[in-house]
Amino acid sequence: MTLLVNGVVAPEPDDPDMSLVDFLRGACGAVSCRPACRVGRCGGCMVLLDGEAVNACLIRMWRLDGRDTEIVTLEGIGRYPEGRILQEEMIAHTAFQCGYCAPGFIMAALPFLIGDDPEAGEIPVVLAGNICRCTGYRSIGYALERAVSRVRAERSGCRADEAAAG
Ligand code: FES
Numbered sequence: 001m002t003l004l005v006n007g008v009v010a011p012e013p014d015d016p017d018m019s020l021v022d023f024l025r026g027a028c029g030a031v032s033c034r035p036a037c038r039v040g041r042c043g044g045c046m047v048l049l050d051g052e053a054v055n056a057c058l059i060r061m062w063r064l065d066g067r068d069t070e071i072v073t074l075e076g077i078g079r080y081p082e083g084r085i086l087q088e089e090m091i092a093h094t095a096f097q098c099g100y101c102a103p104g105f106i107m108a109a110l111p112f113l114i115g116d117d118p119e120a121g122e123i124p125v126v127l128a129g130n131i132c133r134c135t136g137y138r139s140i141g142y143a144l145e146r147a148v149s150r151v152r153a154e155r156s157g158c159r160a161d162e163a164a165a166g
């Protein structure tokens, strides 16, 4: 298999039964991927696996054997302008208290923001798999709402520019 983590070929796992979250934190230094419940309930360990947000605690390394896989963690989202926008809005709206949950929320929201037509009304569903023990849901949701507005405005500006350019 070829496992790319944030664009870099990852080493072979020592133990195929190891969870993806432990592999990412240990072998790849991706410490933004944060385990808490380890049973798929909190979203603290969310990463993108071939573009889809998944809980890394639920994936054993052997499941990735024999296939090419691309993982993106918070450390690797610089390639997505939408991720940068969301980070800016989370900072602007103080969407962190202890901050432990923040990477998971960002990774849960990123595929939605990158998607064709993000709508603010979908935000509760997008964030439904993430828990914030500091109960900062309101500010996290508001930050994502603002990010949706900015992404939509930037895209409609681009479309208007393209139309004007003929
Ligand atoms: S640690 Fe993976 S979902 Fe909670």
Ligand code: FES
Pocket: 095, 096, 097, 098, 099, 100, 101, 102, 131, 132, 133, 134, 135, 136
């Ligand atoms: S800010 Fe502390 S868990 Fe969410």
